[in-house]
Amino acid sequence: MLRCITILLSTMTLTVFASLQADFGQVPGERQRFRVLGPTRTYTVSQSWIEVSYSDLTHNAGKVLYQLGPDVIPLAIVQGNGYGHGLDTVAKAFLGAGFKELGVADINEAITLRQEGVEVPIHIIYQPDFLTARVMALENVEVYIEDLSFARVLCEETTAVKREAPMQVHVKAALGAAVQGVSSLEEAMELIEYINTCSSLQLRGITTEHAEPKELEVFAEKLRVAGAKFGVTGVAASPKMLRDKEAYGTTGIVHVSAALYGQQEIVKAGDMLHEGHHAKRDMTVAVIYQGYTDAFQVDEVAVRGKLCQRVDLGNSMRVTIIDVTAVPLVQVGDVVLLHGKDGSIELKKPWNLAAVSIGVPRIPKWD
Structure with a gap:
C-alpha cells in the first residue's frame, strides 16, 4: 500500500502593506521575522512547516518500481519543489530507491539539483520561454520541444555557447488528452528534420502525456516509416499502466508523478x-x-x-x-x-x- 506523508501546519496570519523579505532557516517552533524593505520595522508571526517521511517516500518509490518492472527507464517527476515535499529530499529518496532520471518544471529546479550533486539525466518537461534558452544552453539538461520556433532559438543558443556535447532533446507530441506539442505527423517530421540539422542538438526521443502507450507506439512507428530516427519514446504512467506491465509495449521512458507521493485511506x-x-x-x-x-x-x-x-x-x-x-x-x-x-x-x-x-x-x- 502506498503511504501518505504527514503534514503539520500552524496558523499564520500576516497583513502588511509593503514588500517583505523573510529570514529563513529557523527550526520548527521558532518565530520567523520579516523585514520591511524600507523603514526598519519588524513583524513576528507563527511559522508553518511540513514534516515529510523520507522512509515513506522511498517505500512508495520501491512499490512503483516493482510495478514498472525492469524493462523501462523510470523517471520520477519532482516538479514544483517536489510537489511541495522538498526538491532535494524527494529527488534523493527516489534516486536512492532506484529511479534513473528526474523530471522538473523549469531550469531553476534543474540547476538546484545539479548544485546538490545530482548527476542523473534531468528533464525539463515543459517547453520554456525563449528568454530562458540561453541559460538552458549552458546546463546539462534534457529539454522537451513543442514547436519549430523554440527549436530554432535553442539551436542558436546552444551553438553560440559552444557546448562540449550536443544537448539532448525530446519532441513532445499532443496525443490523447494532451494539448501541448506537435499535433500532426507533418509537423513532427518538420521539427525532427530541423533538430537533425543542428549540430548542437541531439534528438533522444518522442514523448507525450495523457495518452495510452499504444497511441504513442502507433505515432512513433509512423515517424520511423517516414524516415525519422530517434532513440526512445516516453509516456506518463497512467494508473492502468502501473497495474499492467504489458500496457507499456515498447515504451522506453515512463514518467511517474502522483503515485510516488502516496494516497490516504x-x-x-x-x-x-x-x-x-x-x-x-x-x-x-x-x-x-x-x-x-x-x-x-x-x-x-x-x-x-x-x-x-x-x-x-x-x-x-x-x-x-x-x-x-x-x-x-x-x-x-x-x-x-x-x-x-x-x-x-x-x-x-x-x-x-x-x-x-x-x-x-x-x-x-x-x-
Missing part, C-alpha cells in the same frame, strides 16, 4: 479533500482510476450494492476518490459500478461516458 474530520473543501466527518475513502482525462465525470457510483459519493470535488485528471465508509467489508479489487443496475440501485450514464472506452474500474492494489 482514512480521512479524518477537517482533513482537506480539495483546495477549500474539508471533510465534515471521519470516513474511509477509496480511489478508482477514472478522471476527466478519460472524459469521465460522475457524482456517485456503487460498490457492493451501496451508493458511494465522490469526495474529490476538484475532479482529478486520472483518479476519482469515493467515500466507501458505508460499504461493509470493502476491499482492494472490488468492482465499482459507474452506470447501470446493481440490485435496487440504478445509475444513469454519466454525461460523456459514451465518448470513451472505459475498462472495468476497481479499487487498486499496491502491495
Whole structure:
C-alpha cells in the first residue's frame, strides 16, 4: 500500500502593506521575522512547516518500481519543489530507491539539483520561454520541444555557447488528452528534420502525456516509416499502466508523478479533500482510476450494492476518490459500478461516458 506523508501546519496570519523579505532557516517552533524593505520595522508571526517521511517516500518509490518492472527507464517527476515535499529530499529518496532520471518544471529546479550533486539525466518537461534558452544552453539538461520556433532559438543558443556535447532533446507530441506539442505527423517530421540539422542538438526521443502507450507506439512507428530516427519514446504512467506491465509495449521512458507521493485511506474530520473543501466527518475513502482525462465525470457510483459519493470535488485528471465508509467489508479489487443496475440501485450514464472506452474500474492494489 502506498503511504501518505504527514503534514503539520500552524496558523499564520500576516497583513502588511509593503514588500517583505523573510529570514529563513529557523527550526520548527521558532518565530520567523520579516523585514520591511524600507523603514526598519519588524513583524513576528507563527511559522508553518511540513514534516515529510523520507522512509515513506522511498517505500512508495520501491512499490512503483516493482510495478514498472525492469524493462523501462523510470523517471520520477519532482516538479514544483517536489510537489511541495522538498526538491532535494524527494529527488534523493527516489534516486536512492532506484529511479534513473528526474523530471522538473523549469531550469531553476534543474540547476538546484545539479548544485546538490545530482548527476542523473534531468528533464525539463515543459517547453520554456525563449528568454530562458540561453541559460538552458549552458546546463546539462534534457529539454522537451513543442514547436519549430523554440527549436530554432535553442539551436542558436546552444551553438553560440559552444557546448562540449550536443544537448539532448525530446519532441513532445499532443496525443490523447494532451494539448501541448506537435499535433500532426507533418509537423513532427518538420521539427525532427530541423533538430537533425543542428549540430548542437541531439534528438533522444518522442514523448507525450495523457495518452495510452499504444497511441504513442502507433505515432512513433509512423515517424520511423517516414524516415525519422530517434532513440526512445516516453509516456506518463497512467494508473492502468502501473497495474499492467504489458500496457507499456515498447515504451522506453515512463514518467511517474502522483503515485510516488502516496494516497490516504482514512480521512479524518477537517482533513482537506480539495483546495477549500474539508471533510465534515471521519470516513474511509477509496480511489478508482477514472478522471476527466478519460472524459469521465460522475457524482456517485456503487460498490457492493451501496451508493458511494465522490469526495474529490476538484475532479482529478486520472483518479476519482469515493467515500466507501458505508460499504461493509470493502476491499482492494472490488468492482465499482459507474452506470447501470446493481440490485435496487440504478445509475444513469454519466454525461460523456459514451465518448470513451472505459475498462472495468476497481479499487487498486499496491502491495
